Amino acid sequence: MQSAQLSRSHDVRALVDELEPLTRSVDKPIVVDLPANLCFRGPTEVAEVILANVLVNAIQHGTGTVHIGFDIDSIVISNPICKMGDTHGFGLGIGVVQRLAQRMHWHIEHVLEPEHMRIRITIA
Numbered sequence: 001m002q003s004a005q006l007s008r009s010h011d012v013r014a015l016v017d018e019l020e021p022l023t024r025s026v027d028k029p030i031v032v033d034l035p036a037n038l039c040f041r042g043p044t045e046v047a048e049v050i051l052a053n054v055l056v057n058a059i060q061h062g063t064g065t066v067h068i069g070f071d072i073d074s075i076v077i078s079n080p081i082c083k084m085g086d087t088h089g090f091g092l093g094i095g096v097v098q099r100l101a102q103r104m105h106w107h108i109e110h111v112l113e114p115e116h117m118r119i120r121i122t123i124a
Contacts (some may be wrong), residue, residue, distance in 0.1 A: 011044055012068065012075075015051055019059070023066075028059050028079070030066045038070060040123040042104045050100050050108075051075070053093045054119050060114040063119060071120070 014032045023029050040047065054077050058066045062079035069076045101108045101121065111118040 002079075011048065012038075015048055015055070016068070019052070022056070023059060024057060026059060028062070028064060028066060030059075031066060032057065033067065033069045034075070035070055046100055046104055048099050050104070050106070050121065051077075053097045054108075054121070057093060058117070058119070071085060073122055075121045075123060076118055077121070078116050080115055081112075081117045 012034060012040055013032055019030065032054065055066065055068075058077055058079045061082065063082055064080045066079040069078075098108060104123075107122040109120040109122070113121060
């Protein structure tokens with residue numbers, strides 16, 4: 001891995017801005033509730049790929065507003081899940097995300113609740 005860079009919460013906000021045309025077209029806004037001083041080590045580009053993949057999955061397979069929050073040492077992405085229809089893809093995206101997260105020393109956990117999906121990304 002390249003030398004560590006410092007990624008900041010504004011990088012997440014910039015990514016959300018890039019996804020805005022997609023979120024607007026499907027009426028699934030993203031709400032960002034991250035501390036302004038949130039920082040994590042690692043290449044910004046890798047962090048963006050991980051977060052973008054998780055966000056696009058939330059947009060494509062969930063319903064309603066996608067929420068990005070923070071809990072102790074984790075970024076938490078959640079949104080309501082579809083109750084009807086096939087929400088499963090080929091799983092290629094999550095495989096890429098898991099491999100990249102491992103390289104960043106991050107841990108990704110999927111928490112399926114009755115009406116919500118939460119992805120907890122523990123950042124090292």
